[in-house]
Each structure stands twice: as structure tokens, then as C-alpha cells.
Amino acid sequence: MNGYTKVQLQENKKYLELLSQSFPNITSAVGEVVNLKAILNLPKGTEHFLTDIHGEHEAFNHVMQNASGAIKRKVHQELGNTIAFEDLEELSTLIYYPEQKIDLIKKERSQESLDNWYKLTIYRLVKVCRAAASKYTRSKVRKALPKDFAYIMEELLQEDEHRFNKREYYQEIIESLVKLERAQHFIVEISGVIKRLTIDHLHIIGDIYDRGAGPDEVMDTLMRHHSLDMQWGNHDILWMGAAAGNAACIANAVRIALRYANMDVLENGYGINLLPLASFANRVYSDDPCAKFTPKLSDNHSVSDQEISLMAKMHKAIAIIQFKLEEVLIDNHPDYHMEKRQLLRCIDFENKTVTVEGIVYPLNDTNFPTLDPDSPYTLTEEENLVIDRLIYAFLHSEKLQKHIRFMYAKGSMYKVFNSNLLFHACLLINADGSFKAKEIAGKKYAGKNLMDKFDQMAREAYFGQTDKDNNQTRTDFLWFLWCHEDSPLFGKDKMATFERYFIDDKEPHKERYAPFYLLIDDDDELAKRILVEFGVDPEEGHLINGHIPVKATSGESPIRAKGKQLVIDGGFAKAYQKTTGIAGYTLTYNSYGLILISHDPFESVEKAIADGVDIKSTLMVVEKSTERKRVRDTDTGKALMNQVEDLEMLITAYRKGLIKEKQF
Structure with missing residues (x-):
């Protein structure tokens, strides 16, 4: 037992008095110390x-x-x-x-x-x-x-x-x-x-959501689990943004569900009514086969040709709505520096081409009944109605809101656990291997501080919005984390969704990886620097993503x-x-x-x-x-050792008469 001085005991007296309420005498405190020290020697849990x-x-x-x-x-x-x-x-x-x-x-x-x-x-x-x-x-x-x-x-x-x-x-x-x-x-x-x-x-x-047919069932299973944590992926953050009512995130989530023929996730899983979108798409694209938007069907999908045709039309309709919403969102955030992703403005309607990063490509689809060449990013009245109804449905889906709140409660941008650093995608790294700094509200953040700031902003985007706030762009940060080149949840220079739909040439489809991926493969020194940045022993720890x-x-x-x-x-x-x-x-x-x-x-x-x-x-x-x-080698063990130290201090205080025993 540590030899505590009277000065140390006096400095901690208030805390020790509180601790004595749970351990009212020497015998109870000693019993707990014996119990905790024994636990420290048990094998580490899996x-x-x-x-x-x-x-x-x-x-x-x-x-x-x-x-x-x-x-x-x-x-x-x-x-x-x-x-x-x-x-x-x-x-x-x-x-x-x-x-x-x-x-x-x-x-x-x-x-x-x-x-x-x-x-x-x-x-x-x-x-x-x-x-x-x-x-x-x-x-x-x-x-x-x-x-x-x-x-x-x-x-x-x-x-x-x-x-x-x-x-x-x-x-x-x-x-x-x-x-x-x-x-x-x-x-x-x-x-x-x-x-x-x-x-x-x-x-x-990370990435519970999108592509497969049962993310809602996965979330139900996780909510029943006795002990877990989550690190958000970009597909999770997309649904977090959708649940927060962000229109661009909602359009993306619906588009991906239609791309993989997973309407059931929306309609039956979360009670999202897709009828307004279906009615709109069926009318506007009635004569359009929407071939590039045919859903990707897995082996266990059993759908009729008529259903496939309707999903393709809905898929194209929501994709166009998404591109429009994203262009306006980029206008609202010049600090995102994403002007090169406003590709609707780069369409030459007369020549049926689009210019991407200075290169002109022919379009494989030129049927755009809802695009105004003079203002291609403006939603039509019907499109506005469709997205408004989808926003209402996402905001009022009780099951979705419950799942997302659980994701916020158990999740984070990263986690340090038992000497391992867990994160979904990457960290922001410059080409020379240094941590990339981002300026937010006049202050620069990098490394761990940036991840902590992004975590706080992601929570504020969902929980900070109130009726009185009237800040319509707060939730846009969740879209930023979904697809921005400076998002540690994404890790690429762009999300080439438009190019994959409308350009046959494969070159503009390429999404180039962030420096983290180019530098980390054979560089254990970078990995060790990252571990040190997050307070992890570089010799013992690992990056897990x-x-x-x-x-x-x-x-x-x-x-x-x-x-x-x-x-x-x-x-x-x-x-x-x-x-x-x-x-x-x-x-x-x-x-x-x-x-x-x-x-x-x-x-x-x-x-x-x-x-x-x-x-x-x-x-x-x-x-x-x-x-x-052993348990003593884990984070739990460290917390238990702190409890042992506190209890030993309490025992010393009892024995020196600084604190009176409450029971015998």
C-alpha cells in the first residue's frame, strides 16, 4: 500500500468522504481492494x-x-x-x-x-x-x-x-x-x-448501411448486444445526415437503396413512403428506359420487369435531384472548395457533352426533362415536393431516429481501446507524411485535435438543430463527411457518382486515394507517429480500420x-x-x-x-x-488500478483518523 502523507490525505478529503459512503469502514474497503486485485490477474476478455x-x-x-x-x-x-x-x-x-x-x-x-x-x-x-x-x-x-x-x-x-x-x-x-x-x-x-x-x-x-438488404436488422442486433462501440463510416454518416433531415444526404441514401433494389429497407424497415417519388418518376420518365439506372440485383432478388423499370426511373429521378441539391449546398459553403463537383453547370446541352476537370466527354444520356439549361441546379416545383415529403418521412421515422441516436451514443470518429487505434477510413495526412491542418472558424486543427473537432461537429449537426436556431446549413457538415476529399471517413479526391452514370469513358470514374493510403502500406514509422499522436504506445499498438x-x-x-x-x-x-x-x-x-x-x-x-x-x-x-x-494490461485494468489506489488512500485515512468509519 502506498504511504500517503497527511497533506495528500487532506487534499483529497472531500473525495474520500464521498468514497466512504460506499465503503463505510476498513473491512469493506479492504474487501473491495482484495476483489479488484484478484480481477486484475484474470485473463483479458476477447x-x-x-x-x-x-x-x-x-x-x-x-x-x-x-x-x-x-x-x-x-x-x-x-x-x-x-x-x-x-x-x-x-x-x-x-x-x-x-x-x-x-x-x-x-x-x-x-x-x-x-x-x-x-x-x-x-x-x-x-x-x-x-x-x-x-x-x-x-x-x-x-x-x-x-x-x-x-x-x-x-x-x-x-x-x-x-x-x-x-x-x-x-x-x-x-x-x-x-x-x-x-x-x-x-x-x-x-x-x-x-x-x-x-x-x-x-x-x-464503420459502414453498417447501404448496399445490403438489412441494415435495420443489423442495427436491431447491435442494440441488443451487451457491450460494444462503433466508429462511424461514411455510409453511416450519410444516414445520420439523412436522419437529421439533410436533403442532400436523404437523396443519396434513397439513390443508393434504389441502385441495389433495396426499397424494402426504406419502406418496410423504416417506413419511408416512396410513393411520391415513384409517381413523379413514372410520369416524368415515362418514355425513358433509364437503362444506366437499372438496379443491381443480387441472386436472391425476385422482382418483375415492371418493378425493375419503375426502380430505374425512380433511381434516375432521385439522382438528378441529388445533383441539384449538392450544387446548391456547395454554393452555400465556399469554404468546402468543391466548385469542380458542380457538374450540372458543366453540361453543354447543345453538343450533348460535359466538361470534367477541363476535359470534354460525350454524355451517354441526354434526356433531362427537369433541367433548365440556364439554371440546371434549380429544383422544379414537383421535385421540391418530392424532397420535402422525403425529408418529413426521414425526420419522423421513429425506428430510424432510434437507430441513429444509438449510433451517436455508442459511436465516434475514432476510438483508442486497449492500445489499438480504431477508425473507419483514414487520417488527414499531407504528401510528406505530416498531419494535414484544417481551418475551422478561424482556428487550425490537425491530427487528433481535428478528429475530435469533427466528432463534436458531427454531434452538433444532429443534436444542435432547434426550431429557433434556423440554421439550415448545420447538417451539411454530415454531407461533407460523406464525400469531401478532406473527410477522414471518405479518403478519396472525389465521389464520381455523376461520371459513372453519364460518361462511358472510365478515366473520369477514377477516385484517387488520399495520401494516407499511398504512404501507409510499407511505412511503419508513419503508423507509429499516428499512434503517438493519439497517445498509444507505438511499439504495442496497431491501427485497425x-x-x-x-x-x-x-x-x-x-x-x-x-x-x-x-x-x-x-x-x-x-x-x-x-x-x-x-x-x-x-x-x-x-x-x-x-x-x-x-x-x-x-x-x-x-x-x-x-x-x-x-x-x-x-x-x-x-x-x-x-x-x-491479463485484465491489468487493459483499459479496464487501468481504471481498476486507479480504484485500488483510491481505496488504499481511504484505508490510510481511516487508520490515521482523518475520516471516521461509518459502520462496524
Whole structure:
């Protein structure tokens, strides 16, 4: 215990008096110190990192259920020497999807056979659960247990089934669960406990939204998770801007949903009424096939030709509205310096060309019934009505607002966690490797200070707007973060949406990466400077991000900067899988080190349940600790050590008579 002087105790007396309310005597304070010091020596809990989910809720849900293979590894480690491989696989699938798997097994077995299966399965699940719980205190495990079975589970987890005096007691608990027809419910609940205890904390490193069909379902799952944080991606910030009522963000979000035929996300997921847009588009583009706007359909989409035609028309209509809104937004923000992106003004309607960065290109589509050549950025009366109704729908979507508030509560521009720096895309870096400065309201920011400022501005854009404020451009900053070359969530020189739609030449489609990406690959010195800037030990820490899909088929590696950077976007989104060759990377960080996992495409939940078809995953040990990491080596451990120090000071104050014991 530290030798505190009377001066130190006197300086902290007010705080110690408050602390004494929770620990009213020496005995209670000593007991807590003993408890905390014991916790510090437990193994570090497992962290799970995912990024760039892009609405692929089925694949995301499966990776969540199997904890990137950690559940299966735990099953094999605990039971691999005692039961057959097929039974290990079946037990793993059962833990992932207990209700569905039990329903299937019930159809295949007689009642007597089923009862025997229940007993054996409960016995095996308890052993796996006991292994998962072994790195936590009884108190933490107790909090993870479901109310209905808390007492029974605690007894089974704490007792050894081989102990002579308790053997019959242990067996009778399992027998009674089966006889009283509670076995199925118990299996479902203990499977949930195993999953919860296997992963201590979840990191989502951006881009939950866009492209896939179920971002709302992903958000529902995350809101049920026991411990997580998020780092915003540019697609998330787009939806945050849409939820804040920013017209340009709304138009982008609707356009992307139509591009990937995901109207259900808007209409059924969030209750956004698209009828005004559909009616407008069907009338204005009635004779236009809108071929360049045909939606990208995944294999599981089942839509008629008529639906495809309508979506293409809606897609073109909202794209034109988006370009108009963005041109006006750029006019309102000369500080953005984005005049080169006002491409509607660069159209030569007579010659059917457009000038992009000084080069003239022919247009592949010249049907612009809503563009006035003299003022191409002005919305027509009908377009204004369409966007006004969409703004109202986004602002009044209860589910969307709930999801976005959760994203603000759990999310941030970056996070430092257990000596790792997590961010979605990049940091603003100059070509010489120095931190790029941005001037905001007359003050310059760079590095960590800039990320902190952007974080504050993103929150103000959503929460700061009031009826009295009347600042219509506050939410525009969220659009800036979506697509500006100086956005650390975007990291490219432009978003070439217009060029991809209207110019066949591929050259203007290119989006050039920010200096961060050009410098970081083989430069661990830059990575270390970044870690130091954010207060992370450069020898121990890593940069962990996503955003740019790693093209595994082309030989790209997710491990960069000589092992100091891990890029874990491998293509969760089906739209990227042809390019990446895989279906995503995930990362786990347990007490033994960092493990990178690459995943093959997920087939289906039905295949997983019926045939035990798991995602095929490949493990790569990125970094192995020479000594097992303990709680004391984590951020939580540092906080606990501070609590120990405070309590030891309180004990000294009691013993020196500076503070009186409150109870005996």
C-alpha cells in the first residue's frame, strides 16, 4: 500500500468522504481492494472486430453467432478428445441457432431418444459454458445468466459433475429439466450465455448501411448486444445526415437503396413512403428506359420487369435531384472548395457533352426533362415536393431516429481501446507524411485535435438543430463527411457518382486515394507517429480500420505498415466479393494475441442449420503475446488500478483518523 502523507490525505478529503459512503469502514474497503486485485490477474476478455457490414444481415448475424469461429474452437478445445467430429459440428451449430436446430432434431427423433439427447446435450453445453466462464469473476458470470435459469446454471457451472458428494445432485438437476419439459428452453438460454461469455466486447468499425438488404436488422442486433462501440463510416454518416433531415444526404441514401433494389429497407424497415417519388418518376420518365439506372440485383432478388423499370426511373429521378441539391449546398459553403463537383453547370446541352476537370466527354444520356439549361441546379416545383415529403418521412421515422441516436451514443470518429487505434477510413495526412491542418472558424486543427473537432461537429449537426436556431446549413457538415476529399471517413479526391452514370469513358470514374493510403502500406514509422499522436504506445499498438476492400485474389494483404496496420474490410457486401475474392475479414483479440480471420461467402442460415454448413474461415495469427494478457494490461485494468489506489488512500485515512468509519 502506498504511504500517503497527511497533506495528500487532506487534499483529497472531500473525495474520500464521498468514497466512504460506499465503503463505510476498513473491512469493506479492504474487501473491495482484495476483489479488484484478484480481477486484475484474470485473463483479458476477447474483443471481436467487424467492419463494412453494408446491410448484409445474414452473413453478419452468422459471424456474430459463431464469433468468427471462436465458438467452434472452444467446443473443439473442450470436447474434441471425447466426442466425434460430427457431434462437435452439430453442437456448434446448436449454439449458433438453438431454437431452429432443436426444431429440426425433434422431427427426427422419438420422445425417448429426444430425452436422452437433451440430457447429453445439456451436459456438453455446461462443459463448454464452464470453459467460456472460466476467465471471469462469479459476479460477472452471474450477471450474464438469464433470470429464469440463473440459480440452476450457476449451480451447474460451479459444481464438478465428477465430485463424489455432488454427482447425484448434478445429475438430478439435468434429469429434472428434461422431465419437467424445460430442457429446450434451458438449451436456448445456455447457448446465449456461451455466446455472450465467448466475446467480451464488440467493435464495429464503420459502414453498417447501404448496399445490403438489412441494415435495420443489423442495427436491431447491435442494440441488443451487451457491450460494444462503433466508429462511424461514411455510409453511416450519410444516414445520420439523412436522419437529421439533410436533403442532400436523404437523396443519396434513397439513390443508393434504389441502385441495389433495396426499397424494402426504406419502406418496410423504416417506413419511408416512396410513393411520391415513384409517381413523379413514372410520369416524368415515362418514355425513358433509364437503362444506366437499372438496379443491381443480387441472386436472391425476385422482382418483375415492371418493378425493375419503375426502380430505374425512380433511381434516375432521385439522382438528378441529388445533383441539384449538392450544387446548391456547395454554393452555400465556399469554404468546402468543391466548385469542380458542380457538374450540372458543366453540361453543354447543345453538343450533348460535359466538361470534367477541363476535359470534354460525350454524355451517354441526354434526356433531362427537369433541367433548365440556364439554371440546371434549380429544383422544379414537383421535385421540391418530392424532397420535402422525403425529408418529413426521414425526420419522423421513429425506428430510424432510434437507430441513429444509438449510433451517436455508442459511436465516434475514432476510438483508442486497449492500445489499438480504431477508425473507419483514414487520417488527414499531407504528401510528406505530416498531419494535414484544417481551418475551422478561424482556428487550425490537425491530427487528433481535428478528429475530435469533427466528432463534436458531427454531434452538433444532429443534436444542435432547434426550431429557433434556423440554421439550415448545420447538417451539411454530415454531407461533407460523406464525400469531401478532406473527410477522414471518405479518403478519396472525389465521389464520381455523376461520371459513372453519364460518361462511358472510365478515366473520369477514377477516385484517387488520399495520401494516407499511398504512404501507409510499407511505412511503419508513419503508423507509429499516428499512434503517438493519439497517445498509444507505438511499439504495442496497431491501427485497425476498414473502408477500402482488400483484394485478396490480387495478392493484397490486410496486414500493412510492417504489421502496425490491420485493414479488415474484405467484402462483407456481396457487391464487393467478385473484386475481393472473399466475404470479409474479422479480427479477434484475446489474452493470447491478435487473430485475423478471412471468410468465404455465407450460403444461408437454412444450410447452416440443416447441414451444419458453417462459413469457411481461415485463421492467421497476427501477433502472439509472449505472456498471456491479463485484465491489468487493459483499459479496464487501468481504471481498476486507479480504484485500488483510491481505496488504499481511504484505508490510510481511516487508520490515521482523518475520516471516521461509518459502520462496524
